[in-house]
Amino acid sequence: MTDYKVLNEKTLQEGFSFLAKKEPKFKKILEEKNYKINPFNKKEGFEGLISLIVEQQLSVASANAIFGRLKLLVKPFKPAAFLEIDTVKFKEAGLSKQKIDYCSGIANLIINKELDLDGLSKKTDSEVIKELVKVRGIGEWTAQCYLMACLKRLDGWPSSDLGLIVAIQRLNGLKDRPDYLTIEKMSEPWSPYRTLAALILWSTYDKE
Numbered sequence: 001m002t003d004y005k006v007l008n009e010k011t012l013q014e015g016f017s018f019l020a021k022k023e024p025k026f027k028k029i030l031e032e033k034n035y036k037i038n039p040f041n042k043k044e045g046f047e048g049l050i051s052l053i054v055e056q057q058l059s060v061a062s063a064n065a066i067f068g069r070l071k072l073l074v075k076p077f078k079p080a081a082f083l084e085i086d087t088v089k090f091k092e093a094g095l096s097k098q099k100i101d102y103c104s105g106i107a108n109l110i111i112n113k114e115l116d117l118d119g120l121s122k123k124t125d126s127e128v129i130k131e132l133v134k135v136r137g138i139g140e141w142t143a144q145c146y147l148m149a150c151l152k153r154l155d156g157w158p159s160s161d162l163g164l165i166v167a168i169q170r171l172n173g174l175k176d177r178p179d180y181l182t183i184e185k186m187s188e189p190w191s192p193y194r195t196l197a198a199l200i201l202w203s204t205y206d207k208e
Helices: 008-021 025-034 046-055 060-072 079-084 086-093 097-111 117-124 124-130 140-150 162-171 180-190 194-207
Strands: none
Touching: 008 025, 008 180, 008 194, 025 060, 025 194, 046 060, 046 079, 046 140, 060 086, 060 162, 079 097, 086 097, 117 124, 140 194, 162 180, 162 194, 180 194
């Protein structure tokens, strides 16, 4: 199957309209922002995946700074070029030893044709997640974010994302942070546009 509806200007507005009808709190946020919420801007493939590995458990600002330094080191940003760089330089750029191992492992898998990132665009959402989480260093969060940000799929949902959890807690005035299962359950009515629901929620979290 290759006929997926992906995130673009048309589906962005369709999704926002759908979510505004489903969830009054989303409607309020969208109206405050004049229905202008920035979609993702990540490349499909190795570069996009490595940028998500860098982002694991880091603030957006820290991750962007580190990834910016990586892009200056790795030219072109391809698996073979990545493996040519001395690990000391990656450490100096701010990448942890564990993440250097993950990224090098991914580069090797791609070179050895054991990981086909190009082929993921033809797979279903669940097949993409299943394929990615087999890879060392890629958990559910990274796989869901790759689905959303790199493949531009409309119904990704990283339930463990702290920004989403805090945004949902604030939006609903909850005393405690909701757990993974609660977040999953709450997201069900927002399908098939949960990627856009995440964008709306993140837009409130980033603001504060």
